[in-house]
Amino acid sequence: MALPEEVEALNKAFSGHGIDEKSLVSILGKWKPENRMAFRKGTPHLFIEDERQFEKWDDRRVRLLKHEFMRFKNAVVLWAMHPWERDARLAKEALKKGPHAYGLLVEIACTRTSEELLGARKAYHSLFDRSLEEDIVSLVDGVERKLLLALVSAYRYEGSKVKHETAKSEAQALSAAIKAAHEKPILEDEEVIRMLATRSKPHLQAVNKHYKELYGKNLDEDLAELRLKETVQCLCSAVAYFIQVLDAALRFDADKNTKKALTRVIVTRADTDMKQIMDEYQLLYGDSLTQKIEDTTNGNFKDFLLTLIARSG
Amino acid sequence: MATIVFPNEHSPVEDAESLHKSFEGWGTDEKSIITILGHRNTYQRQQIRKAYEELFQEDLVKRLEKEIHGEFERAVYRWILEPADRDAVLAHVVIKEGKNYHVIAEIATVLSPEELLAVRRAYLFRYKHSLEEDVAATTSGHLRQLLVGLVTSYRYVGEEINARLAQSEAEILHEAIKEKKGREEEAIRILTTRSKTQLLATFNRYREAHEASIYEKLEDETSDEFHKALYTTIRCLYDHIEYYEKVVHDAIKRTGADEDALTRVIVSRAEKDLRDIKELYYQRNSVHLEQAVAKKTSGDYKNFLLTLLGKED
Helix, strand or coil: CCCHHHHHHHHHHCCCECCCHHHHHHCHHHCCHHHHHHHHHHCCCCEEEECCCEEEECHHHHHHHHHHHHHHHHHHHHHHCCHHHHHHHHHHHHHHHCHHHCHHHHHHHHHCCHHHHHHHHHHHHHHHCCCHHHHHHHHCCCCHHHHHHHHHCCCCCCCCCCCHHHHHHHHHHHHHHHHCCCCCCHHHCHHHHHHHHHCCHHHHHHHHHHHHHHHCCCHHHHCCCHHHHHHHHHHHCHHHHHHHHHHHHHCCCCCHHHHHHHHHHHHHHCCCCHHHHHHHHHHHHCCCHHHHHHHHECHHHHHHHHHHHHCCC | CCCCCCCCCCCHHHHHHHHHHHHCCCCCCHHHHHHHHCCCCHHHHHHHHHHHHHHHCCCHHHHHHHHCCHHHHHHHHHHHCCHHHHHHHHHHHHHHHCCCCHHHHHHHHHCCHHHHHHHHHHHHHHHCCCHHHHHHHHCCHHHHHHHHHHHCCCCCCCCCCCHHHHHHHHHHHHHHHHHCCCCHHHHHHHHHHCCHHHHHHHHHHHHHHHCCCCCCCHHHHCCCHHHHHHHHHHHHHHHHHHHHHHHHHHHHHCCCCCHHHHHHHHHHHCCCCHHHHHHHHHHHHCCCHHHHHHHHCCHHHHHHHHHHCCCCC
């Protein structure tokens, strides 16, 4: 008979992010047929009793398992990729998935440096024989199109020089646009899009600061549209944004798409602001990110992620 | 083909010394400046700047600004800058003066995507703002949409054409330009995101369908900045040699010659395709461009332009 601890270990091996390959080898590998049958009978969330007296794998579960096995491979492939190809492929994927995935376009356009974003556009030409801008125009249907097109076309100034009088008046203009949103949807407001898509990040951070001083709330709190919130968060406080994404991805009930964000964020930020993300994660949640990953991921995938974040030690 | 005549071998140090000598004493030896700088290509001119700085601890450009004046000074100043820097300066002048926005459309469409990128970088370096930021802040409505779209474009470069798309987009352009059914935004998106090859295919379909070239009707409607910029965009995409010939022709025809336009075309194209523009000018006007320029301009300015046009002394 299979020991209960072994069954529990096996269940754990199959849950969370990634697969604990070693447990599968050491436990499952040595079980005799009667152990495996007992396992099947005792694990109804993986195996279904069929009317013809056998226990069959739950199809959906097998498909989900496939994703979990692939998590390590995907992480490795993404990590080895040139950052430009990475972002180009992520952008294409977001466009294919549709409106619920457009936040990824915002993330790429707003958290990368000007040169990195440019590189992504170049790689997009090579990979797909079209420009990213053209695809956004043809694939994005709704009100978000203007914003997304403008964001990916940006080549922002990256110095620290900021004109505070301009920042202040732009904060006021934003407030006016927000208040008038019921008459004129903000995503159609050319002024708002202009500011968000052309101003430098330090400038927008100053706008955010002035906005808070004048109106008592953060700019992203007052913006109702998700994409605008994300835009402002990514431009003004990328680290806080990534922490949110990681937190959602690490929950045990995260869905397939949300989970992918874990690989994406760690791979794309490991060489940039990972240390900051880890420090602020600790401050915010009291837990270390390392520990959280230790607890929720398995196997080679876990080891790979931990190695990546340890680089910023 | 270029018109500029320059030696294969030159000594930047000797040139720098000769230039320094031409500044000495009362007055300036303009002839020397023209003979040297007018016969050096971009690379050589930058070498001379470097040598001058090392030898005399002074910026050659700044010294020139003090020593020479008027149209001559403007032409030499533009000539001695690197092409990307020059275009950044030209764009900035347009923004500061708030007129002649078609010049920005000209720069953004004639240059290749990589050259346009270089201009954006040069602009960032010089003015600590992104080009799109400043264009957006000083324009509005359709003009802004067109110009921001143009300067932020990073077109796919390739031979791929989608014939069906060319057909449908030719119709959209038709509606926008001729019948004005409020399709300007769509037209702008097409003109600012499609590759040049695709756009030429679209223009061809247009001509087949409507028996007239797409820009023909537009010429009458150059009353406001937007339409002028739109006309310039399409004309430059179509055939920029024809466009430049017209600019030069108009510049010379005016009673007080439009030196600014004349300088711009001659200085910007001397190392590229000024010869083709000259040939077309001769075909159209039965008079050589050099003769027309000699008649309408004078002094050092005239001599400098003629040198760039290929006159050997």
